[in-house]
Amino acid sequence: MENVVRDRGGSATSSGKLLTLLSLFVMEFSGVREEDEALKALTSVLKRAVDVKGISLLDQDMKKVTGEDFDVQRYEDLMKWCKENSVSTFVQDGDHFVGIVPVMKRENLFGFILVVLPNQPSLEETETFRIFSFLAAIVLENIKLYKSLEETYNYVSNIMNALPEAIFVYGKDGVSFRNRRFIEANFPDQVMRKAFQLSEEVLELGKARVGEVEFEREYYSIVSQPLVYGERVFALTAVANVTATKELEKLRQIDRMKTEFIANISHELRTPLAAIKAYAETLLNNLEELDAETLREFVRIILQQSDHLEKILEELLDFSSLERKSLKVVKEEVDLCSMIEEAVDAMKEYGASRGVELYFEPGTDEARVMGDPRRLKQVLLNLLSNAIKYSKEDESEKFARVTLERNGNGYLIAVEDNGIGIPESMKDKIFEKFFRVDSSLTYKVPGTGLGLTIAKEIVEMHGGKIWVESEEGKGSKFFVWIPEGHDGG
Amino acid sequence: MLEKVIESIEKLPSPSFVVQRIISVCSKPDASSEEVARALLMDASLSARVLRLANSAYYGIPRKITTLSEAVMILGFKTVRNIALSVFTYDMIFKNQESVVDRKKLWAHFLYTAIVSETVAEVVGYPLKEEVFVAGLLHDIGKVVYDYVFPKLFETMVKIAEKGKMNMLDVERELGMPSHELVGKKLLESWNFPDLLVFSTAHHHSVESLSSDFFLSQVSMVQLGDVLANLIARGRSFSWGDPILSPTAMRTLKMKPRLISKILERAKVKISKAEELMEI
Ligand SMILES: [Fe+2]
Numbered sequence: 001m002e003n004v005v006r007d008r009g010g011s012a013t014s015s016g017k018l019l020t021l022l023s024l025f026v027m028e029f030s031g032v033r034e035e036d037e038a039l040k041a042l043t044s045v046l047k048r049a050v051d052v053k054g055i056s057l058l059d060q061d062m063k064k065v066t067g068e069d070f071d072v073q074r075y076e077d078l079m080k081w082c083k084e085n086s087v088s089t090f091v092q093d094g095d096h097f098v099g100i101v102p103v104m105k106r107e108n109l110f111g112f113i114l115v116v117l118p119n120q121p122s123l124e125e126t127e128t129f130r131i132f133s134f135l136a137a138i139v140l141e142n143i144k145l146y147k148s149l150e151e152t153y154n155y156v157s158n159i160m161n162a163l164p165e166a167i168f169v170y171g172k173d174g175v176s177f178r179n180r181r182f183i184e185a186n187f188p189d190q191v192m193r194k195a196f197q198l199s200e201e202v203l204e205l206g207k208a209r210v211g212e213v214e215f216e217r218e219y220y221s222i223v224s225q226p227l228v229y230g231e232r233v234f235a236l237t238a239v240a241n242v243t244a245t246k247e248l249e250k251l252r253q254i255d256r257m258k259t260e261f262i263a264n265i266s267h268e269l270r271t272p273l274a275a276i277k278a279y280a281e282t283l284l285n286n287l288e289e290l291d292a293e294t295l296r297e298f299v300r301i302i303l304q305q306s307d308h309l310e311k312i313l314e315e316l317l318d319f320s321s322l323e324r325k326s327l328k329v330v331k332e333e334v335d336l337c338s339m340i341e342e343a344v345d346a347m348k349e350y351g352a353s354r355g356v357e358l359y360f361e362p363g364t365d366e367a368r369v370m371g372d373p374r375r376l377k378q379v380l381l382n383l384l385s386n387a388i389k390y391s392k393e394d395e396s397e398k399f400a401r402v403t404l405e406r407n408g409n410g411y412l413i414a415v416e417d418n419g420i421g422i423p424e425s426m427k428d429k430i431f432e433k434f435f436r437v438d439s440s441l442t443y444k445v446p447g448t449g450l451g452l453t454i455a456k457e458i459v460e461m462h463g464g465k466i467w468v469e470s471e472e473g474k475g476s477k478f479f480v481w482i483p484e485g486h487d488g489g
Numbered sequence: 490m491l492e493k494v495i496e497s498i499e500k501l502p503s504p505s506f507v508v509q510r511i512i513s514v515c516s517k518p519d520a521s522s523e524e525v526a527r528a529l530l531m532d533a534s535l536s537a538r539v540l541r542l543a544n545s546a547y548y549g550i551p552r553k554i555t556t557l558s559e560a561v562m563i564l565g566f567k568t569v570r571n572i573a574l575s576v577f578t579y580d581m582i583f584k585n586q587e588s589v590v591d592r593k594k595l596w597a598h599f600l601y602t603a604i605v606s607e608t609v610a611e612v613v614g615y616p617l618k619e620e621v622f623v624a625g626l627l628h629d630i631g632k633v634v635y636d637y638v639f640p641k642l643f644e645t646m647v648k649i650a651e652k653g654k655m656n657m658l659d660v661e662r663e664l665g666m667p668s669h670e671l672v673g674k675k676l677l678e679s680w681n682f683p684d685l686l687v688f689s690t691a692h693h694h695s696v697e698s699l700s701s702d703f704f705l706s707q708v709s710m711v712q713l714g715d716v717l718a719n720l721i722a723r724g725r726s727f728s729w730g731d732p733i734l735s736p737t738a739m740r741t742l743k744m745k746p747r748l749i750s751k752i753l754e755r756a757k758v759k760i761s762k763a764e765e766l767m768e769i
């Protein structure tokens with residue numbers, strides 16, 4: 001048996017040449033992304049490997065893609081046979097030889113290569129055709145697979161992008177997917193920080209987390225839930241700007257408050273009106289019997305109640321001009337010291353009636369600003385009246401202290417009391433329309449609930465600021481800062 | 490016992506010069522189909538049988554092949570070599586005057602295993618499927634050696650296997666005889682046949698003890714081909730035990746139940762066309 005060549009793999013292609021051809025193949029195929037590119041690269045390798053007179057590339061349906069024209073019909077029977085048996089074949093046709101090489105992997109046919117050879121193909125040549133078309137088929141299958149994967153990915157991405165929610169997928173290595181809505185939304189950093197924090201929590205706890213962020217008067221809701229993919233866990237997080245929903249909620253609340261306000265204001269109007277009516281009736285029916293002292297007292301009460309009524313009406317009027325944006329300030333030089341003194345004096349009597357002592361402790365002698373003296377006084381009167389109104393009944397030494405100091409390029413007025421205080425959650429809301437800390441329906445404390453809204457408007461029209469510091473049950477401290485020489489507005 | 494068997498191997502029919510020449514030419518890179526045809530023509534009877542088989546339904550070529558050179562071009566060098574080797578193997582089985590077993594069954598098992606093994610190669614995407622065909626064809630050649638050296642004993646072994654529903658390998662072990670794997674291996678080695686054929690014959694029941702990983706996949710294909718051929722036609726191999734799928738082979742080929750049923754389906758279609766190969 002000395003004639004038998006004992007080669008290991010059973011392939012007849014000598015290894016040196018095969019390596020060269022493999023290198024060519026790798027080079028030709030390394031940049032290939034499309035099916036027709038792969039088939040062209042294959043013909044290019046084959047042309048260099050085998051002495052061919054002509055080469056042509058056909059698709060699965062035996063239609064020519066590129067190369068020489070062939071009378072394909074002559075070989076149709078053999079092409080079908082090659083396809084069915086996954087083999088290549090060679091036939092003599094006149095004085096040349098024709099090779100039919102199906103490019104296929106398992107049952108997947110990608111096309112055919114037809115070659116014209118001047119000589120009978122050697123074993124090495126037939127093996128070359130076979131091996132390289134096989135390799136090309138693997139590349140082609142991968143291209144196809146990649147394309148179908150890409151298609152699936154695009155399909156899913158399209159769905160994701162069509163979603164009205166802005167979503168992203170967060171994993172251990174950060175964000176792995178963002179949908180279009182999310183990219184377009186471009187959420188502020190504050191919102192994203194919260195979104196990432198919640199996503200991290202989801203990764204850690206494996207449970208859904210929700211949160212809300214308020215930033216520059218916009219409201220954002222964040223919902224993050226675990227997404228288990230194989231052995232890895234991701235957080236699927238949806239971020240939404242819910243300001244519109246919040247606004248709607250607010251409008252509904254204002255509506256509710258308006259109804260309460262009307263009930264409240266009716267009550268406020270009725271009290272002095274009833275008093276005036278009762279005293280006026282008594283006067284009318286018993287004019288002859290009443291002595292001068294009683295008469296004076298009755299008329300004083302009627303006047304006092306009329307003043308109160310007038311004050312309520314004025315507040316309402318201010319509020320309505322505020323609503324119509326026609327509240328006016330007329331600016332002139334104002335001496336804050338004397339203005340505060342006047343206001344404190346004006347409220348002293350009311351304070352005394354409630355057992356609340358009023359002080360003014362000026363921290364500066366000179367405090368002149370440009371402003372509307374009547375309006376600024378109105379603010380102070382309102383703050384003082386609140387300090388008295390919301391005093392604590394069981395407190396032994398009730399007080400309301402006003403201080404004034406220079407602050408920046410303006411003056412800071414503070415009105416401090418030791419009254420019932422304001423709960424933390426209410427601090428921002430007390431400046432809103434119709435709002436009262438106690439439920440307005442209890443009528444424990446009289447008032448329209450408009451005072452602070454108007455005060456805030458007035459202060460802001462002066463380019464100033466109003467805010468409060470308070471501890472529930474201990475007292476409140478309202479601050480009003482007015483700039484020195486505000487011009488315009 | 491093994492020595493006696495090895496001694497007797499020399500008396501067994503060996504591949505004729507023509508068959509040797511064909512094997513050799515079909516491994517030569519620059520061989521032409523003309524060269525293969527010339528080698529075949531030195532044996533007129535072999536030439537006629539090869540040409541007849543090349544035109545058989547099994548290959549199903551849509552054109553009539555009239556010359557051997559044409560047969561080599563159309564079917565391929567390796568396929569024609571396989572036909573010649575099939576004829577030789579068939580002759581070797583049936584030339585035995587002393588034999589008392591049903592050798593048609595054995596030939597059917599040889600052929601079926603060749604076909605199924607090749608189908609495994611196709612399904613797993615191994616390009617050199619013709620090599621797997623021969624490996625399948627010759628895997629049980631050790632049984633032919635037994636039929637030559639101990640015809641009577643072999644008949645008894647066949648009967649024991651059938652009655653006891655045993656695999657031939659276990660019968661050999663119980664009788665303290667060298668396995669047909671080892672005997673076949675010795676025969677193919679003495680013929681100086683390619684390593685793949687030697688290894689697949691020596692390990693078709695023992696893939697896991699294969700020393701070289703180089704042939705692991707191909708031997709696994711033959712192992713699976715043998716088991717499935719036994720499943721398609723029980724007892725043709727004179728083995729009656731339960732067919733055992735080798736976990737090593739399954740793992741190597743990344744076999745899945747879906748793929749196995751696909752192989753069976755395809756192989757059955759091919760076998761149904763192999764009528765003419767049953768008597769060559
Ligand atoms: Fe066996």
Ligand SMILES: [Fe+2]
Nearest residue numbers: 628629715726
């Ligand atoms: Fe077997």
